[in-house]
Amino acid sequence: MSPNAKQLTNTRVLVAKIPQDVAPNKSHFRTVVLTEESPALQNNEVLVQNIIFSLDPYIRHEFAEGQEETKVIGFAIAKVVDSKNVGFPVGALVLSPSNWESYTHVSRPENIAELLRIDELASPKVPLSAYNGILGIPGYTSWDSLHSVGNPKAGETIYVSSAAGTLGQLTGQLAKRKGLRVIGSAGSDEKVAFLTKELGFDAAFNYKTEDKREALTRLAGERGLDIYYDLVGDDTVEVALDLLNPRGRVVSVGILSLHQNQAPPAPHNLVNILFKQLRFEGYLVFERTENLGKFWEEVTPLVESGEIKFKETVLESGVETLAENYLALLAGKWTGKVNVKVASL
Ligand SMILES: NC(=O)c1ccc[n+]([C@@H]2O[C@H](COP(=O)([O-])OP(=O)(O)OC[C@H]3O[C@@H](n4cnc5c(N)ncnc54)[C@H](OP(=O)(O)O)[C@@H]3O)[C@@H](O)[C@H]2O)c1
Known part of the structure; x- marks a missing residue:
């Protein structure tokens, strides 16, 4: 009607x-x-x-x-x-x-x-x-939180969980454009291949078939991690806290595991925050939309030209x-x- x-x-x-x-x-x-x-x-x-x-x-x-x-x-x-x-x-x-x-x-x-x-x-x-998605609130969240909380610097290493998802795809590509080494995880081999072959991630692993600690320790290597961009809110954070370098950052943005009522994590190594002087900071987009115009100005041409890809x-x-x-x-x-x-x- x-x-x-x-x-x-x-x-x-x-x-x-x-x-x-x-x-x-x-x-x-x-x-x-x-x-x-x-x-x-x-x-x-x-x-x-x-x-x-x-x-x-x-x-x-x-x-x-x-x-x-x-x-x-x-x-x-x-x-x-x-x-x-x-x-x-x-x-x-x-x-x-x-x-x-x-x-x-x-x-x-x-x-x-x-x-x-x-x-x-x-x-x-x-x-x-x-x-x-990429040019909407999820894309803006990725762009704004990565810069304002993650403070990424060329040469650093970032690890992005749920990297093949809406926020993860953009976060990894933005970090790559800034000159970071980018590691991601996703829940299938096809998604892992998409990250490394199509989006240009340096490395990725399947968190469902590999042990997260073993895979992330291997891929971080001697350089360790400087940023953990957390989209899942699960026990992966405990691994990241061990692998982060002094003055590393945890950008807490998503809680995918909690949306499904999985048990919240209880990391036993929070002492890393003190001794490595880490920053662990949450980000909520609805209180921080003041840079939307700048986001569209910067990211729209990159999406139009295909320099930033999205699925x-x-x-x-x-x-x-x-x-x-x-x-x-x-x-x-x-x-x-x-x-x-x-x-x-
Ligand atoms: N803080 C904010 O202001 C803000 C703003 C927007 C979004 N968010 C949050 O950011 C997170 C990501 O959002 P999105 O839109 O980009 O979602 P998304 O990553 O596209 O979500 C879907 C994917 O999540 C993965 N997934 C589901 N359960 C999982 C688990 N237990 N562990 C790991 N991965 C899991 C699945 O991929 P796999 O096949 O890889 O498992 C699925 O394809 C969400 O929690 C969302 O609510 C926060």
């Missing part, structure tokens, strides 16, 4: 409260199809039609008191179909903090503040889906497939960003 009419047909995924220590599975999600009144917008609010969902490893569940089921928060490239916000007029293309549903009413001030117009800056030389997947399917594709993403089925295109522009 047209969004201009009083009613909307909205396909929506709902998620149930997932008990502690249980990894998300299919039974936690259900899809409903609802006929709803098109919302009467208040000042600054917009209604968007979601076009290309970005499947991000985290999904935020926001349960109000006493609620056992809620909408799923997930970013999307979306089209504004109704608006009370001059910055986001009808027809504008935005990055939207949407829900897993056909139409999202963006009404909370913190969500309105997260809306980003992309129609004015999207490059015609790259697919639009790239703004969910992503665009699935064309319905809202009702988001949960199963999300679970497959966590299981490592795809390489890089997974987009689900649910409507045409």
Whole structure:
């Protein structure tokens, strides 16, 4: 049904409260199809039609008191179909903090503040889906955290976990361009080959088939590590703390293992932080978007020219497939960003 009419047909995924220590599975999600009144917008609010969902490893569940089921928060490239916000007029293309549903009413001030117009800056030389990944918030996170927290210097060695993923692909390539030696890990031999043969990593290993300590010690060699760019938040950090050189850095950005309710790590060697004067620092993108313009200025031409490569997947399917594709993403089925295109522009 047209969004201009009083009613909307909205396909929506709902998620149930997932008990502690249980990894998300299919039974936690259900899809409903609802006929709803098109919302009467208040000042600054917009209604968007979601076009290309970005499947991000985290999904935020926001349960109000006493609620056992809620909408799923997930970013999307979306089209504004109704608006009370001059910055986001009808027809504008935005990055939207949407829900897993056909139409999202963006009404909370913190969500309105997260809306980003992309129609004015999207490059015609790259697919639009790239703004969910390498040229979107994940790419910016990689670029900004590597520089602001990692402080990479030519000649140093960086180790990137989940290196074939959205952030990992860019982090490794940016570090390489800065003159670092780059080591990565990923969960299949195909991904490992992609890192070394296509993205130019100096070395990589399969963390599922090799012992992490043995592989990383061998690949770091006598030069050791200077930066651990942590996207997984698992016990690999204990190995890295042992291999880091004095004044090395741990850039804590992702917790892929915890998204699947794996036990959090309890490193026994934190004393390395003291004696090697290491820096262990977390990074959260939503508090640090002030350099987005600079990021697009610097990285867009590199992606357009192919100097920076990226692998992503665009699935064309319905809202009702988001949960199963999300679970497959966590299981490592795809390489890089997974987009689900649910409507045409
Ligand atoms: N701090 C921030 O502001 C910020 C911003 C954006 C993203 N993030 C976080 O950064 C992390 C990476 O995000 P992304 O979008 O680049 O995801 P991603 O790496 O593309 O995630 C998917 C991949 O994760 C890997 N994976 C899943 N479980 C794993 C585990 N237990 N150990 C190691 N690898 C595992 C799988 O690859 P394999 O086949 O290699 O296992 C899968 O293909 C996420 O935790 C995300 O939430 C943080």
